[in-house]
Amino acid sequence: MLILSETEWSALKLSLLLAGGAALVTLPPGVLLGWLLARRQFPYKLLVEILVFLPLVTPPVVTGYIILIFCGRHGWLGKPLLDGFGLQMVFAWPGMLLAAAASGFPLLVRSVRTAIEGVDVRLEQAAATLGFPPWRVFWRITLPLAWPGVLAGSVLCFARAVGEFGATRVVGMNTDGHRTLPLEIYYQIDAPDGTGVELLRLVLLSLLLSAGALCLCEFLLRRKNRGSTP
Amino acid sequence: MIEARCRVERGALRLDVELVSAAPVIGIFGPSGSGKTSVLYAIAGLLRPTSGAIAVDGVLTDDPINDLQLPPHRRQIGFVFQENRLFPHWTVAQNLLAGYRLRKARAARMPLEAAIALLDLEPLLDRIPDSLSGGEQRRVAIARALLTSPRLLILDEPLTGLDARLRDSLLHYLQRLTQQLAVQILYVSHTLGDFLTLANVAAVVRDGTCRLIGSPEQLLDLYAGSAAETMEATLCGYVTAPGPDPGLMEVGLGRATVMTVGPALPRGTPVRLTLAASQVLLALPPLPALSIRNRLPARIVALHPTGGHALVALDMDGQRLFADVTLAAVRELALRPGLDVIACFKARAARLTAPASMSAAVDDIAQSGQQIQSSSAELSNLAERLKTLVGQFKV
Numbered sequence: 138m139l140i141l142s143e144t145e146w147s148a149l150k151l152s153l154l155l156a157g158g159a160a161l162v163t164l165p166p167g168v169l170l171g172w173l174l175a176r177r178q179f180p181y182k183l184l185v186e187i188l189v190f191l192p193l194v195t196p197p198v199v200t201g202y203i204i205l206i207f208c209g210r211h212g213w214l215g216k217p218l219l220d221g222f223g224l225q226m227v228f229a230w231p232g233m234l235l236a237a238a239a240s241g242f243p244l245l246v247r248s249v250r251t252a253i254e255g256v257d258v259r260l261e262q263a264a265a266t267l268g269f270p271p272w273r274v275f276w277r278i279t280l281p282l283a284w285p286g287v288l289a290g291s292v293l294c295f296a297r298a299v300g301e302f303g304a305t306r307v308v309g310m311n312t313d314g315h316r317t318l319p320l321e322i323y324y325q326i327d328a329p330d331g332t333g334v335e336l337l338r339l340v341l342l343s344l345l346l347s348a349g350a351l352c353l354c355e356f357l358l359r360r361k362n363r364g365s366t367p
Numbered sequence: 368m369i370e371a372r373c374r375v376e377r378g379a380l381r382l383d384v385e386l387v388s389a390a391p392v393i394g395i396f397g398p399s400g401s402g403k404t405s406v407l408y409a410i411a412g413l414l415r416p417t418s419g420a421i422a423v424d425g426v427l428t429d430d431p432i433n434d435l436q437l438p439p440h441r442r443q444i445g446f447v448f449q450e451n452r453l454f455p456h457w458t459v460a461q462n463l464l465a466g467y468r469l470r471k472a473r474a475a476r477m478p479l480e481a482a483i484a485l486l487d488l489e490p491l492l493d494r495i496p497d498s499l500s501g502g503e504q505r506r507v508a509i510a511r512a513l514l515t516s517p518r519l520l521i522l523d524e525p526l527t528g529l530d531a532r533l534r535d536s537l538l539h540y541l542q543r544l545t546q547q548l549a550v551q552i553l554y555v556s557h558t559l560g561d562f563l564t565l566a567n568v569a570a571v572v573r574d575g576t577c578r579l580i581g582s583p584e585q586l587l588d589l590y591a592g593s594a595a596e597t598m599e600a601t602l603c604g605y606v607t608a609p610g611p612d613p614g615l616m617e618v619g620l621g622r623a624t625v626m627t628v629g630p631a632l633p634r635g636t637p638v639r640l641t642l643a644a645s646q647v648l649l650a651l652p653p654l655p656a657l658s659i660r661n662r663l664p665a666r667i668v669a670l671h672p673t674g675g676h677a678l679v680a681l682d683m684d685g686q687r688l689f690a691d692v693t694l695a696a697v698r699e700l701a702l703r704p705g706l707d708v709i710a711c712f713k714a715r716a717a718r719l720t721a722p723a724s725m726s727a728a729v730d731d732i733a734q735s736g737q738q739i740q741s742s743s744a745e746l747s748n749l750a751e752r753l754k755t756l757v758g759q760f761k762v
Contacts, residue, residue, distance in 0.1 A: 263452035265439040267466030
């Protein structure tokens with residue numbers, strides 16, 4: 138019961154790799170965007186916000202379709218990548234990574250934004266009077282104080298990426314050994330000869346991963362509250 | 368040298384600022400909410416003046432005509448905020464080093480050890496700001512700002528929000544600061560008492576302006592009414608002898624000695640007495656038999672009548688003292704500037720503070736005496752402490 142089969146192992150590994158990769162890839166732009174949204178006013182800010190948070194509410198299949206259009210063999214991003222670097226986006230891991238990243242990104246940005254808004258601007262002012270240029274204020278004051286919230290956002294992004302199904306279904310490889318955990322579950326449900334035990338194992342695994350991520354998230358956010366400024 | 372001629376606007380606030388002075392300590396006085404802090408923010412570059420110019424030490428920092436606004440981090444202006452604003456994720460030592468590391472090498476005016484010694488921060492260095500008391504946090508904030516070697520040090524109500532004991536001891540630190548540092552200090556307060564102790568020159572915020580009015584004493588003409596009840600004076604002296612009865616102590620203040628209530632302190636300990644104007648009565652010699660122990664010969668410097676009262680400013684061997692008396696008394700005794708009087712107060716009326724550092728230094732010296740042969744390093748350390756003690760003795 139507890140020993141995973143070959144396909145299940147590869148599904149778990151692929152899911153963790155893709156979600157971990159998505160969390161890593163989204164961190165720098167997520168922090169930058171979260172900071173911009175929290176601290177700066179700029180033209181078309183609302184438009185940027187809508188674009189960033191769109192994947193949170195659009196059907197994932199639509200996200201997948203958009204990736205397919207832009208990154209496909211003849212898409213305006215996919216064609217130069219394929220011709221120039223031989224990098225195939227869709228029906229390969231880069232497309233799946235993109236799908237995972239797009240699904241988790243809004244959660245990360247939202248979390249970073251809240252965390253940075255929670256950092257007292259007055260501390261940043263104080264740092265400026267001590268001679269800190271703006272980038273140093275960000276690195277030494279804002280980011281360290283917002284860090285637990287940023288990390289929590291990254292964990293959320295990871296958890297959401299693990300659960301990505303719709304877009305991955307569209308741009309993924311969908312062959313044996315190249316399916317993510319949710320896709321594998323879907324295939325097992327669909328398969329006529331699927332056994333109940335295997336399915337149950339995958340479902341439990343999936344629940345465990347999500348619960349673990351949420352636990353970590355909660356832990357990080359509590360730590361932040363404890364260390365907050367008076 | 369600060370030169371600020373500008374207009375500051377913030378919300379409903381409109382303030383015309385004219386502040387030009389080279390005095391070592393400039394005090395800005397004004398009631399709460401009058402916009403004092405906005406003036407400070409403009410000078411520090413945290414609030415943009417709508418018009419006019421600001422220069423510090425001859426360097427223009429704000430000049431809207433030429434579209435110049437030096438960002439705060441390039442102004443070299445130390446700012447001690449009302450809320451201290453210590454970085455909660457760093458220890459006291461890290462907080463102190465924050466600006467110290469960034470200052471320009473040529474501006475090395477304040478060595479790290481000096482700031483730590485000046486404000487007695489040694490025992491706090493490894494602590495986290497959240498674990499410090501309000502007074503301790505304030506001291507760290509002051510040292511942190513000093514260590515950037517600022518061209519101007521701004522203190523925004525440094526004594527507000529502290530209890531009387533902490534206020535007295537911090538006032539002592541601030542006085543030490545103003546005596547030992549070459550940096551110009553801009554200081555804001557809404558309590559007249561500490562203001563008069565620290566500032567050389569006073570500015571007032573009222574009726575939409577912030578202007579210099581001259582010596583802090585002149586503030587009394589403007590505000591004696593509201594201040595007479597709460598006015599306090601601070602006298603510096605040292606313990607000369609234990610009192611005749613337990614719980615009493617004799618404190619020397621220049622030529623005179625007074626009796627106060629306080630903990631037993633070794634002879635020679637420098638102390639400060641805080642004395643409210645309402646606790647002082649004035650008499651003309653010869654004195655009748657009085658139960659009041661403390662009789663200080665003093666000369667009237669100024670009279671500030673308000674309502675039915677007058678706040679009398681007195682000079683006692685160079686130290687300032689205040690008495691709140693009725694106008695009837697002024698008439699009857701013919702009180703006037705230049706008149707020699709005797710200021711009397713009860714032993715219990717004065718609040719005594721022995722700055723922690725001083726009693727600690729005295730203890731240290733007593734201890735060091737036993738181990739004096741142990742190392743030469745300790746000897747030089749002791750010499751250093753003795754030097755500061757001697758400095759503190761100049762009252």
